Amino acid sequence: xxxxxxxxxxxxxxxxxxxxxxxxxxxxxxxxxxxxxxxxxxxxxxxxxxxxxxxxxxxxxxxxxxxxxxxxxxxxxxxxxxxxxxxxxxxxxxxxxxxxxxxxxxxxxxxxxxxxxxxxxxxxxxxxxxxxxxxxxxxxxxxxxxxxxxxxxxxxxxxxxxxxxxxxxxxxxxxxxxxxxxxxxxxxxxxxxxxxxxxxxxxxxxxxxxxxxxxxxxxxxxxxxxxxxxxxxxxxxxxxxxxxxxxxxxxxxxxxxxxxxxxxxxxxxxxxxxxxxxxxxxxxxxxxxxxxxxxxxxxxxxxxxxxxxxxxxxxxxxxxxxxxxxxxxxxxxxxxxxxxxxxxxxxxxxxxxxxxxxxxxxxxxxxxxxxxxxxxxxxxxxxxxxxxxxxxxxxxxxxxxxxxxxxxxxxxxxxxxxxxxxxxxxxxxxxxxxxxxxxxxxxxxxxxxxxxxxxxxxxxxxxxxxxxxxxxxxxxxxxxxxxxxxxxxxxxxxxxxxxxxxxxxxxxxxxxxxxxxxxxxxxxxxxxxxxxxxxxxxxxxxxxxxxxxxx
Amino acid sequence: xxxxxxxxxxxxxxxxxxxxxxxxxxxxxxxxxxxxxxxxxxxxxxxxxxxxxxxxxxxxxxxxxxxxxxxxxxxxxxxxxxxxxxxxxxxxxxxxxxxxxxxxxxx
Amino acid sequence: xxxxxxxxxxxxxxxxxxxxxxxxxxxxxxxxxxxxxxxxxxxxxxxxxxxxxxxxxxxxxxxxxxxxxxxxxxxxxxxxxxxxxxxxxxxxxxxxxxxxxxxxxxxxxxxxxxxxxxxxxxxxxxxxxxxxxxxxxxxxxxxxxxxxxxxxxxxxxxxxxxxxx
Numbered sequence: 001x002x003x004x005x006x007x008x009x010x011x012x013x014x015x016x017x018x019x020x021x022x023x024x025x026x027x028x029x030x031x032x033x034x035x036x037x038x039x040x041x042x043x044x045x046x047x048x049x050x051x052x053x054x055x056x057x058x059x060x061x062x063x064x065x066x067x068x069x070x071x072x073x074x075x076x077x078x079x080x081x082x083x084x085x086x087x088x089x090x091x092x093x094x095x096x097x098x099x100x101x102x103x104x105x106x107x108x109x110x111x112x113x114x115x116x117x118x119x120x121x122x123x124x125x126x127x128x129x130x131x132x133x134x135x136x137x138x139x140x141x142x143x144x145x146x147x148x149x150x151x152x153x154x155x156x157x158x159x160x161x162x163x164x165x166x167x168x169x170x171x172x173x174x175x176x177x178x179x180x181x182x183x184x185x186x187x188x189x190x191x192x193x194x195x196x197x198x199x200x201x202x203x204x205x206x207x208x209x210x211x212x213x214x215x216x217x218x219x220x221x222x223x224x225x226x227x228x229x230x231x232x233x234x235x236x237x238x239x240x241x242x243x244x245x246x247x248x249x250x251x252x253x254x255x256x257x258x259x260x261x262x263x264x265x266x267x268x269x270x271x272x273x274x275x276x277x278x279x280x281x282x283x284x285x286x287x288x289x290x291x292x293x294x295x296x297x298x299x300x301x302x303x304x305x306x307x308x309x310x311x312x313x314x315x316x317x318x319x320x321x322x323x324x325x326x327x328x329x330x331x332x333x334x335x336x337x338x339x340x341x342x343x344x345x346x347x348x349x350x351x352x353x354x355x356x357x358x359x360x361x362x363x364x365x366x367x368x369x370x371x372x373x374x375x376x377x378x379x380x381x382x383x384x385x386x387x388x389x390x391x392x393x394x395x396x397x398x399x400x401x402x403x404x405x406x407x408x409x410x411x412x413x414x415x416x417x418x419x420x421x422x423x424x425x426x427x428x429x430x431x432x433x434x435x436x437x438x439x440x441x442x443x444x445x446x447x448x449x450x451x452x453x454x455x456x457x458x459x460x461x462x463x464x465x466x467x468x469x470x471x472x473x474x475x476x477x478x479x480x481x482x483x484x485x486x487x488x489x490x491x492x493x494x495x496x497x498x499x500x501x502x503x504x505x506x507x508x509x510x511x512x513x514x515x516x517x518x519x520x521x522x523x524x525x526x527x528x529x530x531x532x533x534x535x536x537x538x539x540x541x542x543x544x545x546x547x548x549x550x551x
Numbered sequence: 552x553x554x555x556x557x558x559x560x561x562x563x564x565x566x567x568x569x570x571x572x573x574x575x576x577x578x579x580x581x582x583x584x585x586x587x588x589x590x591x592x593x594x595x596x597x598x599x600x601x602x603x604x605x606x607x608x609x610x611x612x613x614x615x616x617x618x619x620x621x622x623x624x625x626x627x628x629x630x631x632x633x634x635x636x637x638x639x640x641x642x643x644x645x646x647x648x649x650x651x652x653x654x655x656x657x658x
Numbered sequence: 659x660x661x662x663x664x665x666x667x668x669x670x671x672x673x674x675x676x677x678x679x680x681x682x683x684x685x686x687x688x689x690x691x692x693x694x695x696x697x698x699x700x701x702x703x704x705x706x707x708x709x710x711x712x713x714x715x716x717x718x719x720x721x722x723x724x725x726x727x728x729x730x731x732x733x734x735x736x737x738x739x740x741x742x743x744x745x746x747x748x749x750x751x752x753x754x755x756x757x758x759x760x761x762x763x764x765x766x767x768x769x770x771x772x773x774x775x776x777x778x779x780x781x782x783x784x785x786x787x788x789x790x791x792x793x794x795x796x797x798x799x800x801x802x803x804x805x806x807x808x809x810x811x812x813x814x815x816x817x818x819x820x821x822x823x
Contacts, residue, residue, distance in 0.1 A: 007801045007816065007817065008801075008813075010800060011799065011800075011801040011803075014798055014801070026564075027564070027565075029604060029607070032604065032607060033607055033611050033612070038737070038738060048567070049569070049631070049635050050568065050638060050639070051562075051567035051568060052566070052567040082643060084643075094643070097565060098564065098565055098566065098567070099565060121740075151803040151814075152803055152804055155772075155802070155803070156803075156804055157743065157771070157772040157773075157775035157776050157804070157806055158740075158743045158772075158776055159743075160740065160772055161737070161738045161740025161743065162740060235744050238740060238741060238744045239741055239744050239745075243739060273752060274751075277751075278805035278812075279805060282814075285817075285818070347642070350643055418630065418631060418634055419641055420639060424631075427634075427640060429641045430640055430641050479629055480630075481630060
């Protein structure tokens with residue numbers, strides 16, 4: 001993992017002092033709320049329905065056990081005993097007090113964490129593949145470049161007041177777990193014909209009110225030019241992005257209005273001036289950061305582990321968890337374990353302080369003290385010996401973290417919705433809870449297979465509904481909560497935007513509608529066909545027919 | 552359309568808690584103690600007073616919201632205001648270690 | 659309006675003219691439109707000239723003429739309209755402009771550091787309290803991660819020069 005040196009430590013510490021001063025100026029009346037708001041947002045502090053909310057950055061989703069314990073401590077000491085992991089690999093605390101947020105930031109700084117740029121019209125936390133470094137299908141560990149981008153983007157003087165927020169995702173694997181095509185900039189690591197590793201640069205993707213799949217602006221960008229190329233894109237966007245309409249301010253709208261060829265021409269022109277500037281990444285700097293992400297000291301193991309196979313044979317529940325929550329590791333004898341934060345009937349992504357502590361302990365015992373946060377709002381222990389999986393699973397069961405549903409229907413993404421959020425039109429969490437209760441039979445979920453349901457409480461699409469196999473969007477109809485359903489979306493390398501199936505369903509009816517969609521799929525799928533494949537084959541019509549037949 | 556009765560709401564500066572302009576002056580967390588504003592003419596000066604720099608030392612983002620006063624009880628009209636008044640409608644933190652009884656929006 | 663230069667309250671020798679104002683003696687700042695329409699008469703004067711650009715007017719529009727200007731004023735119509743940060747970078751890094759780059763409009767102390775890093779060296783502020791806050795505002799964050807238009811050395815360069823442990 002990356003460790004702060006004196007420069008990183010100094011910066012976050014100074015930032016805490018700066019924010020303490022800004023909070024004092026607000027409390028004394030020197031700053032009005034209008035002046036203070038952008039300052040607090042730059043430090044991730046929102047005002048929600050019932051309280052402030054502090055969003056803490058988990059850079060590229062990587063946490064140490066020490067950091068996780070600190071999050072647990074903050075949850076207990078400054079909040080109501082829990083935190084909420086988000087689709088951007090961050091964590092949110094829902095009840096901090098304004099006066100105490102500088103103290104929380106000081107606590108975070110102690111463990112090399114911060115809340116810088118987790119909100120505001122600036123470059124946000126760079127996200128990545130939750131299996132980075134452990135995935136079998138990876139060219140290189142993308143976190144090296146995420147960290148380089150983190151530093152470059154932190155307090156970037158030119159890009160702090162962009163037209164709108166700006167999100168970058170990096171993946172090093174062919175199978176895209178970081179949704180790079182729905183980010184403002186997506187970086188997909190590629191090997192060129194000469195065997196060198198660089199980036200395919202994708203620009204202008206995004207969800208929100210106008211979902212757009214990003215387009216490739218450059219097939220291959222050599223590593224040393226990463227920052228100058230990003231700076232060129234941002235500089236073009238900062239000058240030309242729309243500032244007259246909040247909903248047209250994202251880079252996707254600019255790319256669309258300019259056309260990708262013209263936009264690329266503007267970027268390349270800008271880049272030609274700064275390509276060989278001080279932004280060029282020296283080889284030794286890449287190497288320096290790489291050493292932080294060097295693989296842990298894996299033992300040399302056989303890939304087939306007898307005791308693991310025996311337990312899997314003997315214990316059906318364990319086998320069921322392994323089937324969904326354990327993924328292949330690049331090292332023989334190791335596995336990647338996903339810890340589901342989606343127990344039946346509970347808010348997706350929430351973890352209580354004692355669960356966080358338990359995960360920190362388990363990571364220490366079984367995963368070289370390393371934890372990942374996924375954009376699907378789960379946690380991951382990336383480096384577990386297969387021989388330890390049974391013991392790990394038993395311990396997870398004790399703390400109610402062993403739900404065997406990763407990738408299944410109940411592994412839903414849901415934004416906080418109207419239960420917390422000022423922008424929401426409708427609730428998301430209770431809908432997710434009711435769906436998971438309706439489908440609580442895990443046998444049934446296994447039979448249904450891979451199915452991603454994503455729920456957003458408003459058009460801003462924090463719940464990624466556009467790219468859910470089944471997407472639910474909360475809308476307000478004359479003061480009533482309704483849900484519009486889209487089908488056929490996808491966030492992986494086959495990115496697709498879901499299509500609206502028909503008129504929205506009420507809060508009371510939406511779970512029945514989801515069940516009808518699932519039943520329709522079960523009736524028409526050919527053997528072993530996943531939901532998304534069936535949808536690609538048959539389209540909306542059969543689903544429309546069953547959903548609206550009686551109307 | 553009959554003008555509904557309004558009350559003035561905001562979030563408290565220090566902890567963000569939902570508060571209402573109180574009958575007795577100042578701000579209260581209890582809907583039942585809130586100051587009823589029967590007409591827009593009543594409401595305007597109360598809102599204006601909450602938008603001053605002095606008021607901003609106590610509260611953030613004041614606005615008027617309609618309420619239902621039938622049966623002598625003050626109840627919000629909008630779902631959002633129900634949730635603001637009573638807290639999240641869901642159990643949070645996976646239901647552990649936290650003081651929280653989810654509200655029911657039924658009825 | 660108080661003007662900050664080199665960290666202190668400075669006498670403003672420039673007069674900013676509206677388009678309908680008569681030309682006058684001494685250093686003046688005109689709008690882009692006026693510069694474009696009255697170019698010859700403005701150049702015939704023998705006193706320093708500056709140009710003021712709105713946030714939708716890139717300095718690329720005057721790139722050929724920059725040597726004629728002693729000052730470029732960049733407007734911030736709102737504090738969160740960040741275009742002029744890029745314009746200042748272009749003026750300094752791309753066009754090598756050596757004159758004064760002045761921030762006008764929505765200029766707050768919490769932005770001084772960012773503005774200075776992008777190449778601004780003069781700041782019109784709303785009140786004198788901002789002048790007093792200058793020193794703290796530009797020094798409260800001492801680490802920079804990116805090359806800018808200022809003299810600060812980014813962490814990358816400092817790390818590379820660090821004696822080996």
